[in-house]
Amino acid sequence: MEEIIQQVVNGLDRGSAYALIALGLTLIFGTLGVVNFAHGALFMIGAFVAVLMSDVLGDIREIGSADDFFKLVQVVEDPTQTDFLGRPLAVETSYWVIWFGESFGNWLSDWAVPIAVLVSIPIMIFIGWAMERGLIRHFYHRPHADQILVTFGLAIVLGDLIRAMYGANPIQTPMPDALNGPVDLGVYLGYEASTITYSAWRIVYFFFSMFIIAGVFAFLQFTTFGMVVRAGMADRETVGLLGIDINRYFTMMFGLAAAVAGVAGVMFAPIQAPSYNLGMEYLVPCFVVVVVGGMGSLGGAVLAGFLLGIVQSFASLPTWKNNLVEWLGLDDSNLIANLIIGVDQIAIYLIAIIILLTRPRGLMGRKGVMED
Amino acid sequence: MSNNNVTRRGVLKSGTIAGAGLAVPTIFTASAARAYTNEPGAGSVKIGFNVPQTGPYAEEGLDELRAQELAVEHLNGMGDGGMLNTFSEKNLDGTGILGRKVEFVTGDTQTKSDVARASAQQMIEREGVIMVNGGSSSGVAVAVQALCQEAGIIFMAGLTHSNDTTGKDRKANGFRHFFNSYMSGAALAPVLKNAYGDQRRAYHLTADYNWGYTTQEAVQTSTEAMGWETVETVLTPVGAGDFNSYITPVLNSGADVLVLNHYGGDMVNSLTQAIQAGIRDRVVDGTQMEIVVPLYSELMAAGAGQNIQGILGSMNWNWQLEDAGTAAFTKSFGEKYGRPPSNAAHTCYVQTLLYADAVTRAGTFDPCGVAEALEDFEFDGMGNGPTTYRGADHQCFKDVLVVKGKENPSNQYDTLEIVEVTPRAQVEYAPDHPSFGGADATLGECNSGA
CATH class of the missing domain: 3.40.50.2300 (Response regulator)
Incomplete structure (x- = not known):
């Protein structure tokens, strides 16, 4: 039972990352009709905003990170210590510590990632706006294949730009010390201490994504802006005939989607050390999430994100797979046994096939979307 | 009216004779060129560095490339000579290899077997490289090693740690300095x-x-x-x-x-x-x-x-070892690039020097002559203590390091500490060990491409 609870929590956590990225993808597709393959790159750029803020706030815990862009640290040669060639060692001290004292300076660098969430919002809105105005809008009336090609190309360019700046190695971007390590979830559920533990930061990530998802839905549901956008998603022409410049609203939605992907990336940085290909790793599963949820359906994207996260999590649990192989009396070298053991690597695609065979428009897809 | 006695038979006859006459020197030239694949001319020799320059192992590949460039510098008599000064063999004197200046071309494996093979193939066929070195993945190493075997080229593997490289997939033209699983x-x-x-x-x-x-x-x-x-x-x-x-x-x-x-x-x-x-x-x-x-x-x-x-x-190796070879290489590398070398960089540097030395001892670039010179070759002064390139499987045998993540690092490169230098005798095994393909594993015949 402990294993099952642990995997459910893991599935919710994994699903929250899928849901956040898929939500942004769906926002863009639902409003602008663009299949944006550069969305994963926005997630990756968000993660690098966390790296940037760690540098700016002088996080000298990043032992080994040689890619110190904008690192606000004072470097002083200390003759009492030597480097690998026996030369005086260059010792780094954060300027924030020098300016504001040790306790506040260290607090800033410790909380660099949460601070980066706030900083990333205007940066990502600007990047989203620039991307939409500079490139994407020229492809609104082009076939989806053209949109996929151009956005995929853009994703490669953005990835390579980051690689040129930060190198190809993943860069550790730690969470605040207070949130590092596990939380004993089991005691809240009546289990003995240390029976069910889970990473504190991942729990924070789950609640953070819930907050963002709820915020996006509330924004679309309860504001005039959101009402216009929803009307535009349903019938763009009629909204235009009412004298509303729907394109302006949709550009802002692109910025909002970029910000959602960006903050998701910032918060993900302590979980998976950011590297330039982070976006590509999440792009494919998130497209599966969007398709399973139903193209253009925000609720579907969130539902499918959590569903596939939980499926993926349970598919990785070896206990039931070993029991099944044993129950079927299969040998280790048997093809079926190997398929069962390795099902975690194809699980979300299998579920996608089953759902699309039974519900071709996905879980909550609407008629007429991408069916022309 | 012309008095032209040209006949069809006459034209064919004289054409055949002229053709044969013209072809004779070509046949001789071709025969000489095919003594072995990419036989170098008198002035220079070209080697190929096939490393991941993009993709997830790019940092490792770029570090290998730095070391390979340094090795070429040292072979050509530039810089401080690095490990040439500590290498137990003294055949390399900074005048290139067999009096030929060493040139190199680079390829990007992207850590993908098919891309790495295509890259190596281009180096061999278009650039005329005599040896291929580098790589950061066992999948890539096995694929490129097989290609070099077919092409008649020596492959000096880079970072590849799977048993298979010198186990079930071993090849007569392939050599591994790096240790294994x-x-x-x-x-x-x-x-x-x-x-x-x-x-x-x-x-x-x-x-x-x-x-x-x-x-x-x-x-x-x-x-x-x-x-x-x-x-x-x-x-x-x-x-x-x-x-x-x-x-x-x-x-x-x-x-x-x-x-x-x-x-x-x-x-x-x-x-x-x-x-x-x-x-x-x-x-x-x-x-x-x-x-x-x-x-x-x-x-x-x-x-x-x-x-x-x-x-x-x-x-396989760490820059913090205290022998003379390690110190010489770390100093050369550190002064040129401002950072200590990785063990991937070390293995590629050493492999390049070992190849050059083997060619010098063999007196030829012929891959089969070079392979013979490398087989059961014993050497020292390259950072790993006394080392043997075993002839039976082309695997280097030397001490292995057990390391631990450092508790209190003093700087960004001070990440690992050496816990133990495991003596070579403790990690040796028979060439027909079951984990290395058993009795069926064989190097096959050396291929010079002749």
């Missing part, structure tokens, strides 16, 4: 026993490709031999990114050691996520849970940051 297992087991006792229960997470399989097998066999039990072995996709769904089942499995048979970015992520999940905070039946990473590299250690502190693993 078996050696890691043999070196690590006694240190693990000392550190954690002989009653542990291990859970393996293993990268789903040939390097992962052989590493898991090696560590599992050697730890079980000293009394450990293997609770579970789980394959994980390469490049999974988020390994948490594989890590959470470890917590309630009853295991008290997690072995991460992962490399590169996968290791950085899985280790970080394991620590966040509380693996090292967990106590199982009164025993503190531990993590083991069988294969370390400096670049991985840098990527994993403080998460590696106190975690044991193995390495």
Whole structure:
């Protein structure tokens, strides 16, 4: 039972990352009709905003990170210590510590990632706006294949730009010390201490994504802006005939989607050390999430994100797979046994096939979307 | 009216004779050129450095490339000579190889077997390289080694740690200086026993490709031999990114050691996520849970940051060793690039010098002559102590390092500390060992491309 609870929590956590990225993808597709393959790159750029803020706030815990862009640290040669060639060692001290004292300076660098969430919002809105105005809008009336090609190309360019700046190695971007390590979830559920533990930061990530998802839905549901956008998603022409410049609203939605992907990336940085290909790793599963949820359906994207996260999590649990192989009396070298053991690597695609065979428009897809 | 007595038969006859006459020197030239593949001219010789310059292992590939360029400089008499000054053989005098200036071309493997093969093929066919060196993956090494065998070129492998490279997939034209999974297992087991006792229960997470399989097998066999039990072995996709769904089942499995048979970015992520999940905070039946990473590299250690502190693993070489060869190479490399070399860089540098020396001793670039010079060659002064290139499988035998993530690093390169230098005798094995293809594994015939 402990294993099952642990995997459910893991599935919710994994699903929250899928849901956040898929939500942004769906926002863009639902409003602008663009299949944006550069969305994963926005997630990756968000993660690098966390790296940037760690540098700016002088996080000298990043032992080994040689890619110190904008690192606000004072470097002083200390003759009492030597480097690998026996030369005086260059010792780094954060300027924030020098300016504001040790306790506040260290607090800033410790909380660099949460601070980066706030900083990333205007940066990502600007990047989203620039991307939409500079490139994407020229492809609104082009076939989806053209949109996929151009956005995929853009994703490669953005990835390579980051690689040129930060190198190809993943860069550790730690969470605040207070949130590092596990939380004993089991005691809240009546289990003995240390029976069910889970990473504190991942729990924070789950609640953070819930907050963002709820915020996006509330924004679309309860504001005039959101009402216009929803009307535009349903019938763009009629909204235009009412004298509303729907394109302006949709550009802002692109910025909002970029910000959602960006903050998701910032918060993900302590979980998976950011590297330039982070976006590509999440792009494919998130497209599966969007398709399973139903193209253009925000609720579907969130539902499918959590569903596939939980499926993926349970598919990785070896206990039931070993029991099944044993129950079927299969040998280790048997093809079926190997398929069962390795099902975690194809699980979300299998579920996608089953759902699309039974519900071709996905879980909550609407008629007429991408069916022309 | 012309008096022209040209006949069809006459034209054919004289054409055949003229054609044969013209062809004779060409046949002779061709025959001379095909003495072996890409025989160099008198002025220079070209070698190919095939490393990942893009993709997940790019940092490692770029470090290899730095070392390879340094090796070429030293061979051509530039710089301070590096390990040429400490190498036990004194045949290389800074005048290139056999009096020919060394030139090089580079290729990008992208850590993909098909791309690496295409890149090596282009180097061989278009650039005329006489030897290919480098790489950061066993899948790539096995693929490029097979290509070099077919083409009649020597392959001096870079960072490849799978048993298969000099095991079931060994080739007469391929040579590996780097150590392998078996050696890691043999070196690590006694240190693990000392550190954690002989009653542990291990859970393996293993990268789903040939390097992962052989590493898991090696560590599992050697730890079980000293009394450990293997609770579970789980394959994980390469490049999974988020390994948490594989890590959470470890917590309630009853295991008290997690072995991460992962490399590169996968290791950085899985280790970080394991620590966040509380693996090292967990106590199982009164025993503190531990993590083991069988294969370390400096670049991985840098990527994993403080998460590696106190975690044991193995390495082929480390710049902190105190022998003269290591000091010479670290100084050359550090002064040129401002950073200490990785063990991938070291192996590529050494391989380039070993090739040049073998050519000099053989007196020819003919791959079969070079291979003969390398087989059972014994040398020293290259940072690993007395070393032998075993003739039976083209694997180097030397001491292996057991290292640990440093608890209190003083600077960004001070990430690992050497726990033990495992003597070579402890990691040796028979060429027909079952983990290396058994009695069926063979080098085959050397191919010079003639």
